[in-house]
Amino acid sequence: MFNKEDQKPVYVINGFLDAGKSSFFAYTLGQPYFQTEGTTLLILCEEGEVEFTESLLKKSKTEVEVIDSLDDFTSANLMALEVKHRPERILIEWNGMWDFKAFTLPRKWRLEQQITCINAATFSVYFTNMRSLIAEQLRNSELIMFNRCDGMDEKVLANYKRNVKAINQQGMLVFENADGEIDMTMEEDLPYDINQNPIPLEGINYGIWYIDAMEHPDRYAGKEVTFTGMVAMPPDFPGDYFVPGRMAMTCCAQDMQFLGYACKKDKVSDGIREKDWVKMTAKVMIEPFAPYGRDGVVLHPLTLEKTEEPKDAIINFGA
DSSP: OOOOGEEEEEEEEEOOOTTSSSHHHHHHHHGGOOOSSSSSEEEESSSOOOOOOHHHHHHHTTEEEEEOOOGGGHHHHHHHHHHHOOOEEEEHHHHHHHHTGOOOOOEEEEEEEEEEETTTTHHHHHHHHHHHHHHHTTTTTTTEEEOTTTTTTTTHHHHHHHHHHHOOSSSEEEEEEEEEEEEEOOOOGGGTTTTTSSSSSSHHHHHHHHHHHOOGGGGGTTTEEEEEEEEEEOOSTTTEEEEEEEESSSSSSSSSEEEEEEEEEEEEGGGGTTOOOOEEEEEEEEEEEGTEEEEEEEEEEEEEEEEOOEEEEEEEETT
């Protein structure tokens, strides 16, 4: 085993051709905060429209290598490049047409940050036709940037946001046009009335609420919601809590996850068991909960009754 300090930090950026990957790396290399005493190794798995100028490479002490075949992206070849250049860090511009499941690094390297660039103008086409590739690009990205959003309807961008958040709930999501970052937090983009009491959350609306509540918990603090969900009882949760929620599919049947918030047991929830289906109304509170490691959404049930599994038991964000 290698200690973290002995491993070379790797920054990878992925996305399809013309997504702005090269532009992002070129900008980053030119920034004073990204300068280093030693050599930076830049590995290009595809050559984009933006070229890295000799002056930029010299100034940033960057050496460029091209790996244009997935068969050549092996630990042995990567280590050979390390021996050749002795870099302090490695940047990798990943080919968006390569399945990110095939991304592996030598044991002496560590993935420091993963970034995904998306051309907003072409996202719909790729998401419709290459959803599994996009899902792998997004799944563990810490930063997801939609660029070229100029002239796009904010409702369309809000839908893109929901598509991405269904795959990666924790990543930072940024939308940019020529004037800079776009604020995508408008309540009117939500498909339900946030002022309704209780807020009805059936089908896809439950999934949208789950994601929005994660990003904007204060928006729902003290409000009541009603939905149909399946009971889960995570083993790491205190015994007086359960999780009502729904399974959600983002790209394929093999890529599903359970979406649900902790719910405090009360007399109305007596007798429920794992995998029971329930129809419930609950009050949303923002409070400390140890398994979260922070303040978060905790539901307090007001009414709860067992019910049948709905026909649309699985929420399909890609529909």
